[in-house]
Amino acid sequence: MAAPPSFTSAQPATEPVRHELFFLNYFRLVQALIYSALAFSPTQEWPRLSNIGLAHALAVAYLVFAALTLILTRRVASRSKLIVSATLVVDIITAVLAVTAIHDARIGISMMLVVSLSAGALILPLRLSLFFAALATLGMLGHSALELPKTDMDRELLESGLFGLAYFASTLLCYVLNRQLRATEALAEQRSIDLANLSQVNELIIRRMKTGVLLVDDANRIHQINESAWMLLGNPSADQRDLGQLAPELSRRLYHWITSGKLNETATQLADGVPEVVPRFARLAPNDDSHVLIFLDDTSLLSRRAEELTLSSLGRLSASIAHEIRNPLAAIRYSAQLLAESSDLGLTDQRMVEIINNHCIRLNDIIENILQLSRRERSRPETLDLGRWAHSFAEEYRQGNDLGVDSLRVIAGEQPVAAVADPQQLQQVLWNLVQNALRYGRLPGEPARVMVVARHGEHGVPIIEVIDRGPGIAPKVAAQIFEPFYTTHEYGTGLGLYLARQMSEANQGSLEYVRVAGGGSCFRLMLTPAHRSKGMDDGD
Structure with missing residues (x-):
């Protein structure tokens, strides 16, 4: 039960070889075997061969051709239209020659050509399919007009014309069916991709939920778990899947809920060092007693x-x-x-x-x-050089407030410290911090000495600090100074530092208290660094 698996986007499957191409090639092989059986029939009474040599050569050549096309089906699938067009030409020529050599089987040979043209129409465009239907019709009509005696010509011309009509009808019908089939396949494939993406989105949402989610079967084994539940259970190892061993209290509550239907809504801690949770249970399906969903609500979030x-x-x-x-x-x-x-x-x-x-x-x-x-006005961030801005702030503060014997000075290097912040809100934050430092950051009987420092922190993070040399803040008090309405001064409101932190966070920054070694306090404000490509004077 390690961290939940990573998510990957759904990839379209490789396009498979079209089933129509396989069908056409298998049928061609069957057709070649039928030609061979007719040509090499042991009884010469039926069918009578008009040209024995042509019949034998045609049967052998077509059988070899059909076998090769079937073997190479997968390799030529990427050029299916070109290959099908070429093989249909061979099929039509072979059928016309087979009618010539085996005239008694002309009706069956003509009917088999209908199947080949119909299968080709499932793969080829309409114009090309109609072209091959016309080619087959002309071939049969040409044979009837050129090869047969005049007494049989009229009857067989009618037969060939009817077969030509069948060629066109079957080609058009299969083309229409092919369009509907392709539209249905495309819709099904799109629905499959949408369903896979939706499934991944749902899984990602569940994984990132603040509420812990577990799926437990009737054997008390965990099947699925999201990140929040994994942390609320104390980050167990991957082989720990038994709920009774992993969280005995949660397993006991689940058993009580299953047997009595009553839910214990008191908070409980499932592992050391994790927040308390309130478990909730739900069936995976109304009629499914084999799986239960467990929701762990973090009481600290509530x-x-x-x-x-x-x-x-x-x-x-x-x-x-x-x-x-x-x-x-x-x-x-x-x-x-x-x-x-x-x-x-x-x-x-x-x-x-x-x-x-x-x-x-x-x-x-x-x-x-x-x-x-x-x-709580919305911030309007600008690019600032914190060093230059701090000097301007200190000068303005001195003009508006009588410092007396107290001192306020700015420390900034020659390198610019570029940050993105709302100048007005930053002014309110610094004014509040400096005011507190001058008021509380002094030793008894001594003037206050306050410094405003602008510098770069780790990884180039812009920092501005307000430091005093007073007695500092006790650890118990320091843990609560940013809470609203908390104050240790009889005339304080308890809102100054709370508002300062709120405005810092509104500027995507963070404000923290740092105890100074040797006495004193430091309030450190870390801001968002400006892009190097932007000018340093945009916000000055």
Whole structure:
């Protein structure tokens, strides 16, 4: 039960030798044997040979010719139209000469020619088939007109004309049947290819499903398994196919379901180090008790989906509340600012107004973060040189924020670091990371020292890092800092880093926390590299 087999596209089969060609060549051999039996008949009473030498030579030559064409059928199948045309000419000439040499068997010989022309019409185009029908008709009429005495000519001309009519009728009928046969064969072949492709698509879909799927027979042996089920069972080896030995709990639940019809929907872990699953069972067919499909639902996937739905609903609700709060908050802040300008306020009242203003600013920041969470605007990526972009960002940040004794510097090499990202969303991510580094990344009594580093990582991946020399983040806290609404600060919203990671992923990047040796923190943003052929100044 190793990894599921690889998939290959359906290949059209090599075109087989047409059955009509084999039939024509076998019939020709039978026809040659009949000519030989007539020519070398021990009794000379019937049929009487008009020309013994011609009959013997014709029978032997045609028998050799029929045997050779049958032996070489497969080799000449690629040029079937040319070979059939040539052999039909020989068949017609031989039939006319056989009627001349063995006149008593003229009716049977003429009838056998109908079969040859009909088989040829199954292979040749209509015009060519009608040509050979006309050639056979002219041959028989010519024999009747030139070889027979005048007393028998009228009767045999009528017979030859009727045989000619039969040649044309059988040729047209077989051509129509051939067209219908080819259309049916082409449709069946196309349906076969479509069915094979559909089967492979279905198999590939099942193989790539996040839900584990197993097919188990009544002997508790696994017949088929997809990748997810293989991993949820702990990546078993190929020779482990007994469900009872591989997953005893799953086998027990399957037996309980088969005997009682009741499903145990509690989660269980089938192997060490794999997520818990909820097994479900289904018959392969309503009346088939020999095979059962087992579906393994990964509870971690269900939890993530539930979390995404919760966050989505919470985002919409929070955005609605934020819009309702913004207007009265603006009125409170404006009133506090007007009150602060009054000269009649005492020190205590001034302190109260300051507290109101500070909390208004904090509440406004919370509202902005919540609105960003609900908007989730689509990224508009451009090609950027991260080094030059980081210098521009740092300069803009210094102009908009008073750093005081704190420091913010950029480290970038001379080589350009080309990346694809939305400049506005990248600005929000870096602003959030730098703001956090300046606020929390400082040792007690010392100024904050923050660096923005633009460089290439492994395999040329563009990286931009925000590094501080503060106390760092405890491992337990670091495991949760990107979760929404998680914060360790009394005035924090818990949305800044969550939004930063979301915008990073929207730009096909990844944001992670890296602890710095010797103290400090590093938030590393890995982006998508730009194509070498594109200019470096497209997004500047």
